[in-house]
Amino acid sequence: MRILLLASAFNSLSQRLHAELRDRRHQVDVQLAGDQDELTAAVDRLRPDLLLAPMLRSAIPREVWSRLTCLIVHPGPPGDRGPSSLDRAIQDGRTEWGVTVLQAEEEMDAGPVWAWAPCRLPGRGKSDLYRNEVSDAAVAAALLAVERVASGTHAPQPQHGPGWQGTVRTRPVLRQAERRIDWTADSTEAVLRRLRAADSQPGVLDDLCGAEWYLHGGHPEPLLRGRPGDLLATRAGAVCRATPDGAVWLPELRRRRTPGGPATFKLPAVTALGALLPPVPERSAPLMPEPGERAGWSDLRYREDGPVGFLHFSFPGGAMSADHCRRLRAAYRFALGRPTSVLVLGGGRDFFSNGIHLNVIEAAEDPAAESWATITAMDDLVAEVLTTTDRLVVAALGGNAAAGGVMLALAADEVWCRRGAVLNPHYRLMGLYGSEYWTYTLPRRVGAAEAERLTRQALPVSTTTAERLGLVDRVLDAGPEGFGPAAARLAGLLAASPGAQRRIAAKKAAREADERVKPLAAYREEELTVMHRQFFAPESPYHALRSAFVRKRPVPAGLRARL
Ligand code: COA
Numbered sequence: 187m188r189i190l191l192l193a194s195a196f197n198s199l200s201q202r203l204h205a206e207l208r209d210r211r212h213q214v215d216v217q218l219a220g221d222q223d224e225l226t227a228a229v230d231r232l233r234p235d236l237l238l239a240p241m242l243r244s245a246i247p248r249e250v251w252s253r254l255t256c257l258i259v260h261p262g263p264p265g266d267r268g269p270s271s272l273d274r275a276i277q278d279g280r281t282e283w284g285v286t287v288l289q290a291e292e293e294m295d296a297g298p299v300w301a302w303a304p305c306r307l308p309g310r311g312k313s314d315l316y317r318n319e320v321s322d323a324a325v326a327a328a329l330l331a332v333e334r335v336a337s338g339t340h341a342p343q344p345q346h347g348p349g350w351q352g353t354v355r356t357r358p359v360l361r362q363a364e365r366r367i368d369w370t371a372d373s374t375e376a377v378l379r380r381l382r383a384a385d386s387q388p389g390v391l392d393d394l395c396g397a398e399w400y401l402h403g404g405h406p407e408p409l410l411r412g413r414p415g416d417l418l419a420t421r422a423g424a425v426c427r428a429t430p431d432g433a434v435w436l437p438e439l440r441r442r443r444t445p446g447g448p449a450t451f452k453l454p455a456v457t458a459l460g461a462l463l464p465p466v467p468e469r470s471a472p473l474m475p476e477p478g479e480r481a482g483w484s485d486l487r488y489r490e491d492g493p494v495g496f497l498h499f500s501f502p503g504g505a506m507s508a509d510h511c512r513r514l515r516a517a518y519r520f521a522l523g524r525p526t527s528v529l530v531l532g533g534g535r536d537f538f539s540n541g542i543h544l545n546v547i548e549a550a551e552d553p554a555a556e557s558w559a560t561i562t563a564m565d566d567l568v569a570e571v572l573t574t575t576d577r578l579v580v581a582a583l584g585g586n587a588a589a590g591g592v593m594l595a596l597a598a599d600e601v602w603c604r605r606g607a608v609l610n611p612h613y614r615l616m617g618l619y620g621s622e623y624w625t626y627t628l629p630r631r632v633g634a635a636e637a638e639r640l641t642r643q644a645l646p647v648s649t650t651t652a653e654r655l656g657l658v659d660r661v662l663d664a665g666p667e668g669f670g671p672a673a674a675r676l677a678g679l680l681a682a683s684p685g686a687q688r689r690i691a692a693k694k695a696a697r698e699a700d701e702r703v704k705p706l707a708a709y710r711e712e713e714l715t716v717m718h719r720q721f722f723a724p725e726s727p728y729h730a731l732r733s734a735f736v737r738k739r740p741v742p743a744g745l746r747a748r749l
Contacts, residue, residue, distance in 0.1 A: 187336055188213045190234035192225065192256075194243040198317045198586055199259070199324055201608045203240050205648035206325055207332070218740075222247050229254060236335050238328060239290070243269075246290045256290035257300060257331055259324050261316065264288075264302050265345065265353035267295035270360035272320065276312055277360065277383035283307045285323040287331040289342055295356070298342035300331035308667060309378070311385030311403055314536045317585060318666035322606055362391045367401075369415035374432035378404050381434070386452070386503065389440055394427075395462040398442035402452050403502055405483035407433040410469065419469040422485050423454030423509065426469070435483045438502050449737040451545050454507070473517055485510075486517045488524075491674065493681040495526040496533055504537030504591055507546040508556070511563035518570050526577060527690065528681040531598060533582040533673050535666045538607075539591025544616070548736045553729065557721045561621050564590055565710055568622045571597035572706060575694035578680065582673040583658075584666065589613050592657075593622035596631060599693060601658040602676070603649045604669040611657065612644040614749055616735070617727035619716040626700075626709040631656050 189212050193200040196216060207214045217228045219242055229237070229250055237256040239246065246256050262271030263284030275283050284304045289297035305323035307315055334340035345354060365384050367377050381404030384390045389400025395417070405424075412418045412428035419426040424437040439458040441450040456463060471484035481487075487498045497517055501510050521529055532538050542560040550556035571579055571594070581595035583603040588610035595601050596611075603609075611628065613620035620641070629637040632655045640647070640655075652658040664672040680686060720726045727745050734741050 187235040187332070188232065189215070189332070190228065190232055190237045191216045192219055192237055192239045192246070193217075193241050194219045195241065197241055198608060199321050200240045201610075201646035202321060202325060202606060202648070203238065203328055205608060205646050205651065206329065209648050209650050210329070212332070219244050222249075225250060236332065237290075238332070240324065240328065245294065248292065251290040255335055257287050257328070257335070258290050258295070258297070259328055260286045260288060260295050261320050261324070262286060262295075263304070264299050264343075265350060265355065267354070267356040268358060269294075270357065272312055272316065273360045273383045274357055275307060276315070277365070277379055279379055281307050283320075285320055285327050287324075287327045288345075296345055298344045300334055300340070300342045301327040303327040303330075306667075309382065310535070311382045313386040317537075318535060322665070325606065362388075365390050367392060369427065369429060371414075372429065374406055374429045374434060377429050377434055378406060381436075389452075391442065394439070395459055395464065397462060399458070400440040400442065400452075401436050402438040402440060403436065405435040405437070407435055408480040408482045410482075417464055417466050419466050420456050420463070421469050421471060421483070422513070423456045424483075425455040425459070425463070425466070437485075449739070451548065451736045451738075452502075453545055453549055457546065457549065473520060486513060488517060488521055490524065490526060491678065493525075493527045494674070494677045495521050495524050495529045496674065496677075497521045497529060497531050498534050499532065500534050500536070501539070501543075503545075504540035504585075504587070505543035505545065506539055506541065506560070506564060506591075507543035508560045508563040510543065511560065511567045515563070515567040515570055518567065522570075522574060522576075526681075527686055528578045528580060528677050529574070530580045530582050530673060530677045531571070532584065532595075533670045534584050535669060536585040537591070538581070538583040538585060538587040539594050540586075540588045541590030541593075541613075541622075544732050545736045548732055553732070554721045557728075558718065561590075561714070561717055561721075564594070565621055565623065565714070568594055568597045569706060569710070572623060572627075573697070575697055576690065578686065578690060578693070580673070580677055580680070582669075582677075583607050583609075584669040584673075586610075589616065589618075590620065590622040590624075593620070593624040593627060596627040596657075597623065599689075600660065600680075602660040602662060602673055603652065603658045604666070605649050605661050605663050607649050609647045609649075609652050609657065610644070611647065612641045614641060614644045615731070617731045617745075617749065618720055619713065621710065621713040621717050623706060623709050623713070625713055626704075626706065 240259045264286045286302040287300045291297035303323040303326040305319040385403050389402045410418045410433045414430045416428050424435045438452045439455045440452045443450050471481050474488040475481035489496050547553050547556045579598040580600045581598035586608045592611040649661045653661050662672050720728050
């Protein structure tokens, strides 16, 4: 079928559906929501058989839904209506939820149901759930709905009649007043629910250190205690704030925009607070806790199971600042000092990495210099992985990866992905050539022609396609919570396999042979020569593109034409 995807943003779910529908040989076009005339013109021009809206903040005009089947993906079970379905489910502490695909009609979310799928809601942030459990359910329901439309025989279920009594309820948008945290009264659990329901957008509006902030994300702290509302400590850029029965880590803050002032964006909490941060101690967490130790939240963690080491890392939005890269590299070096034969990098849920931290760069006094410091730190990390010749390294991607984050994974010997992850192995949309030794790793995996196509087309790639191209080695059919354990089991088998030592020896020989043909330093220098120009030349589009990205502004049309 010819399917028009209509979305308010070409986000993770839209990208995944785009890739999955193309894998199923549908012809897919994308239209960003906004201008209704543009949408009508696109429908006239493309003449789609179906319009599918995976993530839509505005209504589809009658003119369109009255002449074309338009399906809306709604992140709530049948009957649950309203714009904050998922936020409310999380804030209410629901553990089971669902996604419904319904037909657009006059009244929002009230059209006949074409398909739906249930999903679990473990205690995670909304965006994480949205990219994982909700995304899995949304894809299952959307693909079923598309099949049903294509069959031409399926009658969707109207949302009225006897079976629907008591099921239908419309709940209003969840406003800041209902999200507000009372630090002197709300339990840690209640605070976490509020933070998770608002993560990553819109955040919870709060007062902190004499200013107004949106709080983004939250993790429980098992040991630190203090006067409710007080800041107690810092860790890895996050701040710890006391509740009546415990404390929570707040990783990121966004300053409230002043009326008429410039748009603000999220930053690591310590960076955002700057001079406003009171003198509190840095309480770093152990990288490799002792058995039974209650170490609490950390963005880096190492553990071992026999001959397998697991270096887990998780950075908000998958974005890596120079500090993240340096700390991850130090942790990686620690892992290399351990007696293992297989090292698994990643393995958690959600984003693996999305490359250099564009927000931290944007906030820096000298963004070009910060870009340079970040890419250099990222390259140092990738070099460490590429030159590991005494054990096998597996990159385990429980979620999506993009740009330098994909290339970081490609530095490993094997890349394993959770089915449904979306990869964006390209930099072009940020106006960058890219580094992370991609000119060495990408063609080595997919061939020069495919590497050129992937980086030029700059399209999302599904795991099915990634496996076919050789971009990834294994796709694991596991749920978001099951991916880590599944990858751990496989890593155990890999370490125990009779050929493991032979593979390590062969990898060392191959690396040495490659080094003789062209040293890694030469790849790096060539890439960084281009990147240096793109960072420091005033006419480079990168700075304007980055500024638009972090402030969530559309890319100016003139710039888009230059990409
Ligand atoms: N730096 C800073 N923040 C980043 C980031 C980066 N490199 N990549 C993603 N994020 C943030 C997004 O701003 C977003 O923040 P929000 O939750 O407050 O909205 C969050 O991470 C999730 O990203 P989002 O864009 O909503 O996810 P997605 O799955 O829809 O899209 C990408 C994923 C990777 C396609 C998109 O985020 C992207 O293009 N990122 C930039 C990649 C890049 O160019 N990196 C730099 C070159 S190495």
